[in-house]
Amino acid sequence: MKRSEINAIIRSADEFIRERGFYLQPFAHWSPEEWQRKGVEAAEIIQTQMGWDITDFGQGDFTKIGLFMFTVRNGDQENLKTGQGKLYAEKILIVNVDQVTPMHFHWNKMEDIINRGGGRLLIQLYNSTPEEDLDRVNPVQISLDGVMHTIPAGGMVELQPGESITIPPQIYHKFWGADGRLLVGEVSLVNDDNVDNRFRGPVGRFPQVEEDEPPVYLLVTDYPRYYGAWKELNKG
Numbered sequence: 001m002k003r004s005e006i007n008a009i010i011r012s013a014d015e016f017i018r019e020r021g022f023y024l025q026p027f028a029h030w031s032p033e034e035w036q037r038k039g040v041e042a043a044e045i046i047q048t049q050m051g052w053d054i055t056d057f058g059q060g061d062f063t064k065i066g067l068f069m070f071t072v073r074n075g076d077q078e079n080l081k082t083g084q085g086k087l088y089a090e091k092i093l094i095v096n097v098d099q100v101t102p103m104h105f106h107w108n109k110m111e112d113i114i115n116r117g118g119g120r121l122l123i124q125l126y127n128s129t130p131e132e133d134l135d136r137v138n139p140v141q142i143s144l145d146g147v148m149h150t151i152p153a154g155g156m157v158e159l160q161p162g163e164s165i166t167i168p169p170q171i172y173h174k175f176w177g178a179d180g181r182l183l184v185g186e187v188s189l190v191n192d193d194n195v196d197n198r199f200r201g202p203v204g205r206f207p208q209v210e211e212d213e214p215p216v217y218l219l220v221t222d223y224p225r226y227y228g229a230w231k232e233l234n235k236g
Contacts (some may be wrong), residue, residue: 001056001207007216013068013094020117021185022092024070027051032215041218043233048074049193049220053091057102060107067101067142068094071220075190080108089191093184095177102202103134103174111188114164119180125151126172132198134172142166172200173213191206 003122053069056062075086129134143166
């Protein structure tokens with residue numbers, strides 16, 4: 001993805017999020033120059049990859065296959081191992097009409113996906129097999145706002161504004177928007193996008209960025225280049 005495209009997506013998303021009455025933390029709007037001046041006091045943001053996250057899943061067409069995310073809060077894997085500290089994560093997502101997030105599951109993360117307003121969120125579901133393939137036979141047992149439902153393999157769930165779904169680990173899901181641009185919430189266990197995503201097919205989780213202009217705000221993948229205390233945080 002070109003940096004100019006990423007910058008445009010960020011500006012549009014920032015405006016849309018505010019219009020929906022949701023406000024991001026101050027660090028969301030730190031400039032690259034401000035990040036260069038930050039020390040170890042900002043280490044939690046870096047270590048848990050909080051912040052701007054935009055991907056075209058390596059497919060080269062963000063409008064058709066892509067997702068905007070901002071990780072609002074997150075713990076780390078050590079928290080899960082010890083059962084102490086921050087065991088949860090929260091993201092805000094924007095899903096456009098017919099913009100697909102490809103079929104995937106998480107090995108460890110259970111998540112609630114919430115339609116915070118806009119259009120409808122359409123989600124396709126499969127169980128996974130022991131070989132991590134799609135289970136095209138057995139129905140999916142899923143909770144929608146605390147009420148259990150049985151969905152045929154490959155069946156669809158439709159979330160209206162205010163509705164949510166709880167997706168356990170190793171349940172394949174694919175989603176996209178209908179009828180209008182969507183603000184979507186995600187509340188989950190600790191999130192680690194480096195190791196906890198199982199996609200169907202060749203999918204790149206983070207984009208390759210072509211630097212045709214300076215970043216307006218940093219993506220989580222930009223931190224090693226700009227964060228002033230990166231070397232101090234990662235020494236040894």
